[in-house]
Amino acid sequence: MKKIYLIFMAALTLVVSACQKSDFEGAYPDPSKISNTTVEKQFTGFLNSNKWYVLPDYGNYFVVLRTTINRYNQAVGWANTANQYIPGAASINDRWNNYYNFVAQYRELEKVYSKLSTTDQTDRRIYMIASTIYFYDHTQKVVDLHGDIPLTEAGKLSTNGGNYEKSYAKYDTAEGIYTKILDDLKAFSDELNSINVQSGILAGFKTQDFVNKGDLTLWKKYCNSLRLRILTRVSGASAFSARATSEIADILNNPAKYPTITSNTDNIQINVYDLNTDIHAKNFRTGLEDWDGNIAGKAMIDHMNKNTDPRLRAMFEAGANAKGVYNGLDPMLDGQAQTALIAGGTLSIYNRSTLSRNQFFPGVLINAAEASFLAAEYYLKANNNAASKMAYEKGIRQSIEFYYNLRKLSNDNTAPALTAVTEDEITKYLASADVNWDKATDKLNLIATQKWIHFSVVQPVDSWAEIRRLDLPKLTFQVDDANAQKQPPFRWSYPSSEQTYNSTNYSSVRTKDNLSTKLFWDVK
Structure with a gap:
C-alpha cells in the first residue's frame, strides 16, 4: 500500500x-x-x-x-x-x-x-x-x-x-x-x-x-x-x-431515518491510538506554538472572563507573568506595543497540555456541539424558541465536555492539571450576561459566538466560513492603510x-x- x-x-x-x-x-x-x-x-x-x-x-x-x-x-x-x-x-x-x-x-x-x-x-x-x-x-x-x-x-x-x-x-x-x-x-x-x-x-x-x-x-x-x-x-x-x-x-x-451526531461519543474524527503509527498529533506543538502562533485574542478571552466560561482553564493558560489572570492581545494596538506584550509574558496562550502538546489530539471533522448549534439556528429561524434554546444550551454543554475530554486524552502535563467542571459552574455560565438565552435580544449572535469559541483553533476553516456568512460575532480589526486590502479578505485568491x-x-x-x-x- x-x-x-x-x-x-x-x-x-x-x-x-x-x-x-x-x-x-x-x-x-x-x-x-x-x-x-x-x-x-x-x-x-x-x-x-x-x-x-x-x-x-x-x-x-x-x-x-x-x-x-x-x-x-x-x-x-x-x-x-x-x-x-x-x-x-x-x-x-x-x-x-x-x-x-x-x-x-x-x-x-x-x-x-x-x-x-x-x-x-x-x-x-x-x-x-x-x-x-x-x-x-x-x-x-x-x-x-x-x-x-x-x-x-x-x-x-x-x-x-x-x-x-x-x-x-x-x-x-x-x-x-x-x-x-x-x-x-x-x-x-x-x-x-x-x-x-x-x-x-x-x-x-x-x-x-x-x-x-x-x-x-x-x-x-x-x-x-x-x-x-x-x-x-x-x-x-x-x-x-x-x-x-x-x-x-x-x-x-x-x-431514526436521518441520524446526526448527538453526543461526543459520536464525534466524527480521526482518533490517535498508538504514537508509533503514522496517525498522531506530534507536530501540533511546533505548528501552533512556533513564532507565537498560540497567543490568545482579546475578544475571546474577554468574553470567557466576563461570563466565567468553564472552558477557559481547559482551553487557555494564563501568561507566565500574569499571576493567574487571563489576558488576550488587543488587535487594535500598534504592532510595536503588541510585540512588547507578547514578549512580556502577561498574555494567555492556548493550553499546551489540552491542545498543542497533546500528541493524542484527534483530527476533528464534525462533532456534537457543532451539530447542536446548527440545529439551534434552524429552530430560531423557524420561530421555535424552546427547541432553539434547548439545542443552544446542549451545544454549550457538549463543547465544555469536548474540551475536557481532549485534556483526558493528553499525554502532556506542561499545564496545571484541570479542576473538573461542575454542574453549578455550567448553570451559572448559562445564566451569565452574554450567554443567557432568555434575556438576549440577539439570539443568533449568541449561537454564532458560542460556535466561534467552540471552533477556536480546532476548526478554523469552518469558523471563518460561519463568521463571513453571519457577520457574527462582530470582530474589530486594525485598518491596514499600507495596502489596498485594509481588512480581512472575503476569499482566497x-x-x-x-x-x-x-x-x-x-x-x-x-x-x-x-x-x-x-x-x-x-x-x-
Whole structure:
C-alpha cells in the first residue's frame, strides 16, 4: 500500500491545473511498473492523502493557518504588520496542492472501482459511499476558501492515460458544486439506510477505515451532519433557501431515518491510538506554538472572563507573568506595543497540555456541539424558541465536555492539571450576561459566538466560513492603510500556477479572482 500511495502521490501532484509538458512526462509512471491495487487499499490511500489537514500538523498550522484564517477569526492574537490581510503564496499553494493530490487519489479509487464486475461493485459499494462523503467534506472547505474551483474534470491524468492535453481542468461554479454535493449526500443518506454489506467486506472495511472504523451508523451520522452543515451554509442564498429549510426540517424531524451526531461519543474524527503509527498529533506543538502562533485574542478571552466560561482553564493558560489572570492581545494596538506584550509574558496562550502538546489530539471533522448549534439556528429561524434554546444550551454543554475530554486524552502535563467542571459552574455560565438565552435580544449572535469559541483553533476553516456568512460575532480589526486590502479578505485568491499553466480555464474566473469577491452564500 505504501508503494502504491507514494507512486500516485508523485504521479498525480497538481493534476487539476495544467502543468508543463515536461512535468507530466517526468511524473507519470509506466502503468506496467505499478503494483496492482484494490478498492480497499486505494480507499485507505485516499484517506491518508490529506490526513495532515485533519490531524493537527506543522504544515497546516504554521504555514497555512498561522498568518491567515486563525487571524481572520481572531482565534489568536498577533502583532499587526503591513499587508497582513493578504493570504501568502505559501499558504495558498500548500493547501491547494494538498487538496488536488487528494482529488487525484479519489479519481484513482473511482478508476479502480469502475473496473470491477457489477457484482464486485455492489459488494464494495460502501467504499465509494464513504469515500465520497469524506471527499465532499473537504471539497466544501476548499470551495469556501476560493469559490469556483476545478472539480468534475480534475485529477484525471491517470484516468486519461497520461494525456496531459486532456487533463486541463475547467472550473465548476461554487453553486454547482454545492448542488452536486447536496444531491449526492441526500441519496447516500437514503442508501445507507438499506445498504447490505457482506460480513467479509465489512470486516475489511473496518480494517481499512481509520475515520469511523467501519461503523456504518457513524457514516450515516457523518453524512447527515455534513448535510446539516452544508444546508445551513447556503440557507441565506435565494437559490438554496427553500431547499435548506425543507431538508433541514426533514433531517431534524426524522432522527431514526436521518441520524446526526448527538453526543461526543459520536464525534466524527480521526482518533490517535498508538504514537508509533503514522496517525498522531506530534507536530501540533511546533505548528501552533512556533513564532507565537498560540497567543490568545482579546475578544475571546474577554468574553470567557466576563461570563466565567468553564472552558477557559481547559482551553487557555494564563501568561507566565500574569499571576493567574487571563489576558488576550488587543488587535487594535500598534504592532510595536503588541510585540512588547507578547514578549512580556502577561498574555494567555492556548493550553499546551489540552491542545498543542497533546500528541493524542484527534483530527476533528464534525462533532456534537457543532451539530447542536446548527440545529439551534434552524429552530430560531423557524420561530421555535424552546427547541432553539434547548439545542443552544446542549451545544454549550457538549463543547465544555469536548474540551475536557481532549485534556483526558493528553499525554502532556506542561499545564496545571484541570479542576473538573461542575454542574453549578455550567448553570451559572448559562445564566451569565452574554450567554443567557432568555434575556438576549440577539439570539443568533449568541449561537454564532458560542460556535466561534467552540471552533477556536480546532476548526478554523469552518469558523471563518460561519463568521463571513453571519457577520457574527462582530470582530474589530486594525485598518491596514499600507495596502489596498485594509481588512480581512472575503476569499482566497487562486495560486499563481493556475494563471500560468491552466490559463484557458482560469480565464473563466479571472474577474472573480480578488480578495473582495464574496462567496455566493455570503449575502449579508
